[in-house]
Amino acid sequence: MRKLFQPGGNLGVQDLGGDRYRMNISVPRDLDGRMARECPDADCSPGYFKVTPGTGITGGQVQAYCPYCRHAAEPNDFATEEQRRYAKDLVMREVQRNLNGVIKDALGLGANGRRKFGGGFVSMEMSLKESPLPHVRRPFEDDVRRDVICPHCTLDQTVFGLAVWCADCGKDIFLSHINAEIAVTRQMLGDVQRRGELLGKRVAAKDLENCLEDGVSIFEAAMRALVRRALKERGTPAEDVERQLTKLGNAFQNIGRTRLQMADLFAVAIPENCIWGVLAAAFEKRHPITHNLGVVDRKYLERAQAAERHGREVRIVATEIEQMLTALSEAIGFVHGALFPASQPEPVHMQAAGSSSSIE
Numbered sequence: 001m002r003k004l005f006q007p008g009g010n011l012g013v014q015d016l017g018g019d020r021y022r023m024n025i026s027v028p029r030d031l032d033g034r035m036a037r038e039c040p041d042a043d044c045s046p047g048y049f050k051v052t053p054g055t056g057i058t059g060g061q062v063q064a065y066c067p068y069c070r071h072a073a074e075p076n077d078f079a080t081e082e083q084r085r086y087a088k089d090l091v092m093r094e095v096q097r098n099l100n101g102v103i104k105d106a107l108g109l110g111a112n113g114r115r116k117f118g119g120g121f122v123s124m125e126m127s128l129k130e131s132p133l134p135h136v137r138r139p140f141e142d143d144v145r146r147d148v149i150c151p152h153c154t155l156d157q158t159v160f161g162l163a164v165w166c167a168d169c170g171k172d173i174f175l176s177h178i179n180a181e182i183a184v185t186r187q188m189l190g191d192v193q194r195r196g197e198l199l200g201k202r203v204a205a206k207d208l209e210n211c212l213e214d215g216v217s218i219f220e221a222a223m224r225a226l227v228r229r230a231l232k233e234r235g236t237p238a239e240d241v242e243r244q245l246t247k248l249g250n251a252f253q254n255i256g257r258t259r260l261q262m263a264d265l266f267a268v269a270i271p272e273n274c275i276w277g278v279l280a281a282a283f284e285k286r287h288p289i290t291h292n293l294g295v296v297d298r299k300y301l302e303r304a305q306a307a308e309r310h311g312r313e314v315r316i317v318a319t320e321i322e323q324m325l326t327a328l329s330e331a332i333g334f335v336h337g338a339l340f341p342a343s344q345p346e347p348v349h350m351q352a353a354g355s356s357s358s359i360e
Contacts, residue, residue: 004098011094023094025087027079028138029053034158036141037078037167039066046160048080049167050144056155056168065170067163072170082139089136100130148177162225172343178222178332182325185214189321208316215324216253216286219279222332223252230266230339255280268338275327275334282324285316 005013005021012024029035030050039047049067064075079087100113109115113128144158150166150173157167159177166173189211196204224245231241244265251257255276262268270276 004095004102006098009094011090013094023091025090027083027086030141034156036080036083036139037064038080039069039071040073040077041066041069041071044069044071048142048144048160049163050141050158051167052156056150056153056157056166061168063170065165065167067157067159067165067167067173068161070165070170078167080139080141082141086136086139089134093133093136096131097133100128103128146177146181148173148180151176162221164225164229172340174222174225175329175333175336178218179329181218182215182329185211185218186322186325188214189318189325192318205316208318208321211321212282212316212324213286215321215328216283219283219328219332220250220252223258223335224248226332226335226339227265233340253283253286255283262335266339268335270334275330278323278327279331282320282327 003015005015005023007013007015014022016022027035032052034050034052036048036050038049041047044066045068047066047068061075063072064078065072066078103109104113107115107126107128109126109128113130115126117124117126144160146160146163147156147158148163149156150169150171152171152173153166153169155166155168157163162174162181163177164172164174188207192204192207192211195207227248228241228245231244232238236244248261251261255270259270262270
């Protein structure tokens with residue numbers, strides 16, 4: 001009797017005996033050649049990421065990791081819901097395809113799906129009308145566009161938010177991701193002059209303001225991620241971690257408040273040096289940009305102790321933003337090293353072509 005699954009075919013069916021089968025289902029990749037993955041831990045957020053097959057660990061991998069929570073499991077356990085749905089749909093289509101053959105064999109129908117009984121004046125014909133095989137929709141996956149390459153195993157992965165761990169080797173890649181984000185802002189900064197010549201000085205000024213705000217956002221996101229990780233690794237309950245982050249509010253948008261919070265939470269002393277001074281000066285300019293259309297107000301003059309005049313627009317130049325971006329990498333690296341000295345990765349320097357900066 002014909003079996004429900006025939007060996008070979010599109011799914012590479014293997015009969016293991018005892019009504020057990022093994023099938024090989026290839027998961028479709030996106031247009032960039034990436035494959036979606038999802039953390040098996042239901043409590044992990046965002047949990048969704050993508051990897052580029054052929055990069056990273058390319059053979060004999062027995063364990064993979066979530067880039068957000070470092071949950072470890074077999075690589076196949078990171079399949080997404082859509083991929084599992086896709087695999088089930090392919091199997092059910094194969095079932096329907098072969099079920100028609102099983103029914104034909106059981107009823108003795110011919111290749112045309114018909115069988116005739118009797119003859120002469122009395123005869124009866126039995127036929128099987130086969131339904132068309134169902135269409136199997138490709139997995140619908142989210143578009144994730146934060147790319148980071150592991151400096152340890154070279155895995156090319158794409159994530160939401162900030163990745164902490166490599167999905168292949170499980171090593172700390174946080175600073176690599178931070179530098180990748182800084183590199184994006186640096187590329188935007190490198191295009192300001194061209195956009196100014198093409199679209200006007202006001203557009204160029206807004207571009208500089210946006211680059212400054214991006215720098216503040218990178219710092220704040222990085223600091224909050226580091227605080228969350230440090231509190232969790234110190235055994236703080238999840239509810240208390242979120243409560244503490246809520247209490248922090250926007251403290252990391254200001255270097256002075258950052259110093260106080262890091263000293264209070266982890267006894268980390270942020271040095272009084274030029275790197276942090278560059279950040280402090282740049283961050284103070286964010287207030288009039290965000291809240292007063294870039295016009296200098298008394299609050300900014302009091303906090304920044306700047307020589308700029310009240311009512312005039314705050315002055316931002318490209319070299320200032322470049323120095324801020326360089327300082328960002330150094331400052332975040334300092335905090336990362338202070339909180340997690342055992343997981344320091346190899347140094348990664350990412351900079352747009354044609355740009356350079358140093359802070360003495």
